Amino acid sequence: TVEPLEYYRRFLKENCRPDGRELGEFRTTTINIGSISTADGSALVKLGNTTVICGIKAEFATPPTDTPDKGYVVPNVDLPPLCSSRFRSGPPGEEAQVASQFIADVIENSQMIQKEDLCISPGKLAWVLYCDLICLDYDGNILDACTFALLAALKNVQLPEVSINEETALAEVNLKKKSYLNIRTHPVATSFAVFD
Amino acid sequence: MPGDHRRIRGPEESQPPQLYAADEDEEPAARDPTRLRPVYARAGLLSQAKGSAYLEAGGTKVLCAVSGPRQAESSERGSGPAGTGGEAPAALRGRLLCDFRRAPFSGRRRRAPPGGGEERELALALQEALEPAVRLGRYPRAQLEVSALLLEDGGSALAAALTAAALALADAGVEMYDLVVGCGLSRAPGPAPTWLLDPTRQEEERAAAGLTVALMPVLNQVAGLLGSGEGGPTESWAEAVRLGLEGCQRLYPVLQQCLVRAARRRGAAAPP
Numbered sequence: 282t283v284e285p286l287e288y289y290r291r292f293l294k295e296n297c298r299p300d301g302r303e304l305g306e307f308r309t310t311t312i313n314i315g316s317i318s319t320a321d322g323s324a325l326v327k328l329g330n331t332t333v334i335c336g337i338k339a340e341f342a343t344p345p346t347d348t349p350d351k352g353y354v355v356p357n358v359d360l361p362p363l364c365s366s367r368f369r370s371g372p373p374g375e376e377a378q379v380a381s382q383f384i385a386d387v388i389e390n391s392q393m394i395q396k397e398d399l400c401i402s403p404g405k406l407a408w409v410l411y412c413d414l415i416c417l418d419y420d421g422n423i424l425d426a427c428t429f430a431l432l433a434a435l436k437n438v439q440l441p442e443v444s445i446n447e448e449t450a451l452a453e454v455n456l457k458k459k460s461y462l463n464i465r466t467h468p469v470a471t472s473f474a475v476f477d
Numbered sequence: 478m479p480g481d482h483r484r485i486r487g488p489e490e491s492q493p494p495q496l497y498a499a500d501e502d503e504e505p506a507a508r509d510p511t512r513l514r515p516v517y518a519r520a521g522l523l524s525q526a527k528g529s530a531y532l533e534a535g536g537t538k539v540l541c542a543v544s545g546p547r548q549a550e551s552s553e554r555g556s557g558p559a560g561t562g563g564e565a566p567a568a569l570r571g572r573l574l575c576d577f578r579r580a581p582f583s584g585r586r587r588r589a590p591p592g593g594g595e596e597r598e599l600a601l602a603l604q605e606a607l608e609p610a611v612r613l614g615r616y617p618r619a620q621l622e623v624s625a626l627l628l629e630d631g632g633s634a635l636a637a638a639l640t641a642a643a644l645a646l647a648d649a650g651v652e653m654y655d656l657v658v659g660c661g662l663s664r665a666p667g668p669a670p671t672w673l674l675d676p677t678r679q680e681e682e683r684a685a686a687g688l689t690v691a692l693m694p695v696l697n698q699v700a701g702l703l704g705s706g707e708g709g710p711t712e713s714w715a716e717a718v719r720l721g722l723e724g725c726q727r728l729y730p731v732l733q734q735c736l737v738r739a740a741r742r743r744g745a746a747a748p749p
Contacts, residue, residue, distance in 0.1 A: 317629045318536060320582035330524040334628065336582025341497075342488035355487035359590065361578065363542035363624040365525045370576050370624070372591070373483045385485050409491050413581040413590075415626070417540060418523045441494055454498040 293476065300329075312429070315437050322438030322462075326430040330420035332364075335430035337412050337438050341452065344400060344407040352399025352407035356384040358414045358427055365419035376423075384414065384427055391468040394435060398463050402445050406452055410438070428470035438462050484590070493586050505679045513660075513675050513724055516731050518640075520648040520739035528649020530735075532641040535677060536631020541641035543649040546571060546619035571616030575603040576624040577638060583630045585678075599635055606639055606659070606691040606701025612652040621651060632677040633661025635689045635703065640732065647736055655693035656732060657700045660724035662688045662717050670709040672717040674724045688714070690721035694729040 292299050302308070308329030317323035320336035344351055358380035360368045368374060373381070388394065399408040412434065414427045439459035446453050514535035523529035526542035533539075549572055577600040581587050603625065611621070623645065625638040639659030646653060663676035663684035672688075673680055681687060686706025693700050702718070 317538070317580075317582060318631075319584055319629050323582065332523075334580075336580060336628075338493075338582050338587040340491035340493050340587060342491040345488070353487055355485050357484055357581070357590065361624060361626060362544070362576065362622065363523070363526060363529075363540065363626055366544045378483050381485050409488050411487065411581065411587050413587075415580055417626075419525055441498075443494070443497075452494075452497045454494045456495070456498045 289476065310429075312433055314433055320434075321440065322434045322436075324430050324433035324437060326426050326433065327418075328422055328426045328429075330418050331416075331422055331426050332418040333414055333416050333423065333426040333430045335412060335414045335427070335434040337410055337434050339438065339440055340409050340411065341401075341406055342409040344404060348396075349404035350400045351396035353409040354388050354394060354396065354399070354412065355409060356388060356412040356414065356431065357381055358384060358416070358423075360416050360419065360423075364416040368419075380414075380423060380427060383424055384412070384431060387428055387468055387470070388431075391466045393432070393464055393466045393468060394462060395465060401443050401452070405450075406443075406445065408440065410435075422472050425470040425472050428468060432464070432467060432469075435462055436464055491587075495585065505677060505683070508673075510671055510673045511720065511724070513727060514677075516728060518644060518732055518735040520644050520735055521743060526645075526649075528645045528647070528651070530641045530644035530648055532637050532644070534631070534633065534637055534675065536629055537634055537637045538628040538631075539625060539634070539637045539641045540628060541623065541625045541638065541645040543621060543623050543642075543645045543651065545621040546616045546651075547622070549618050549620045569617040571611075571613040571618070572620045573604055573608055573611060573613065574620055574622045575600045575607065575642070576622070577603055577627070578625070579627045579630065579634075583627050599638070602635060602689070602701060602703045603639060603642055606657055607642055607646065609698070609700045610643065610653050610655050610657045610693055611646060612654060615652050621646070621649075630678055632663075632679075632681045633659075633675050633689070635659065636661040636675075636691075639689070639691050639701070640728070644732060644735065648739055655696045655698075656729070657691050658694055658725040658728050658732065659689060659691045659701075660721040660728065662690070662721050662724075664706070664709070664713075664717070666707075670713040672713070672720055674720055688717050688721065690718055690725065692722050692725035694726055 311327045313325040321339045322337040325334045360377045362368050442455045442458040517533040520530045528543040636659030643657035662672050664672050664686045666685035688704035691701035
């Protein structure tokens with residue numbers, strides 16, 4: 282479009298947008314859960330064309346020394362060059378870093394998962410949930426899609442049962458017995474833009 | 478990792494729970510060495526890329542996107558003899574930049590995002606296999622960027638990435654001589670060298686040798702070959718290549734179907 286602002290104003294006068302949506306309407310949202318079998322939990326979310334996939338891998342780690350009864354939740358948002366031509370390959374750019382920090386803040390502030398639930402043995406062993414979000418198609422509103430994908434993937438995560446053997450002090454994992462995470466709150470993100 | 482300020486900090490190190498699990502994986506069941514897993518291929522699914530393709534074979538899921546042609550970054554080109562058919566001189570030909578990445582959740586163990594040497598080696602293998610098929614002389618001083626993302630590794634990842642990349646290039650409308658089809662093989666350890674076509678992840682993990690062949694089916698020319706391990710005598714490797722090439726030929730009709738469907742979809746969606 283030669284005059285993008287004028288183009289938009291023409292639609293906004295009729296209280297709708299170029300793709301036919303109302304001002305307060307979301308794009309068609311689809312979600313596909315648990316398709317990645319190598320991940321402990323996964324979800325693929327599409328908001329219109331914007332596609333984000335979240336895969337969660339759970340590993341063992343020593344809890345942090347200042348909070349020995351907590352585990353870790355480590356989110357990471359990746360905006361690879363395949364999602365849009367504006368991104369180059371290499372270390373995470375500014376937008377990816379901002380998105381990762383946003384997701385980390387959402388997890389922390391909403392308390393959707395209590396880090397104490399991730400502790401297996403205080404001071405010795407805890408779960409660390411690596412939440413990797415990869416954007417596959419960047420068509421705007423990435424933060425909403427990431428939050429949604431993260432929530433869906435966390436609800437899909439199944440952790441095996443772990444017990445600490447008293448004699449050897451080593452963990453014993455039973456991969457056959459798995460249980461879901463306790464998700465306490467369900468944060469939903471909505472983004473707005475102010476035009477003119 | 479400690480020095481990386483760009484990512485959210487996690488623990489210094491972590492171990493996968495599988496290390497502490499009591500039971501082992503079962504041995505992969507005996508199967509017909511020439512069976513190919515059913516393949517699902519779809520082209521033209523990403524809105525922001527010029528061309529894209531998604532390939533799923535058994536547990537392996539690969540997504541590939543192509544962007545460009547774009548002005549090439551470096552400009553140290555001389556002149557050389559002109560190619561046939563109005564193509565640019567050899568030194569001014571276009572370039573293909575390939576990028577291969579594994580999603581952190583794609584394998585048994587989580588891989589932290591900066592991939593390292595293996596991804597670069599596979600990206601180079603992708604580039605070497607795709608170059609013979611693309612008419613780079615028609616894109617002088619330009620570069621085409623191919624990025625492959627492996628979402629789940631269920632075995633034969635490089636072969637799937639090759640096929641997806643060729644489909645994505647075709648979907649982008651890049652001029653090509655032929656498609657490139659990839660096929661993976663692996664050989665289990667032991668005295669009798671039987672090569673298995675299209676190995677699963679378990680078969681690949683236990684393999685003594687692995688091989689990926691890339692074929693241009695219509696021209697019947699081998700575009701790429703990457704193998705390593707203890708394969709036994711030379712005849713065994715030759716046998717493996719032959720098996721791989723047959724596998725590629727069998728895969729070709731599925732890819733043709735996929736491209737035809739994508740073109741129809743594109744035609745239907747375009748405004749009249």
